[in-house]
Amino acid sequence: AQSVTQLDSQVPVFEEAPVELRCNYSSSVSVYLFWYVQYPNQGLQLLLKYLSGSTLVKGINGFEAEFNKSQTSFHLRKPSVHISDTAEYFCAVSEPDNAGNMLTFGGGTRLMVKP
């Protein structure tokens, strides 16, 4: 069974500083990888996705992520964060050939941007 590990439950960072949110997954088959953001009392919004091709993926709001197959990682980065980036971030994986639309999520990382 696949699993997703987000190594940091909370990441405090000052405004305009860079940030990296780490994600590792466990799967032996072909996967799709996603990062979602959740604001308080809201659903999940897709930031970016990796399906195939270039390992560097750019998403919305200035976020990007790099797929590393050998390290089974998909870390999320932003060069300069804003107060408005304060939210919870979830890494997710799906195995489209085996399990259709089922997403397995990591435990989430709470990004706290301080002025």
Place this chain on the structure above:
Amino acid sequence: KAGVTQTPRYLIKTRGQQVTLSCSPISGHRSVSWYQQTPGQGLQFLFEYFSETQRNKGNFPGRFSGRQFSNSRSEMNVSTLELGDSALYLCASSRHRQNTEAFFGQGTRLTVV
């Protein structure tokens, strides 16, 4: 275009009761998945429906059930509610089964007292 709509947004029920939650997917989307989000267990997959058939089921007891209608709208039902069923229930829709992008609704916050 309209997003995924979940109703109601908030719900309070008593232990032992049952509850039905509704999800209307984005127009043209035929796959609907449900997730439970709790502080302790995080986001967990409940089930997926496509073309009115359950295609996948997560590790939840039989008290949790669902269905999908011909217009792709979906409902999930929880019978004999327990305090531990208090959670945010999220619905996601996709155009087809091999998920390249799932769109989530705002969720239904269920509180069991």
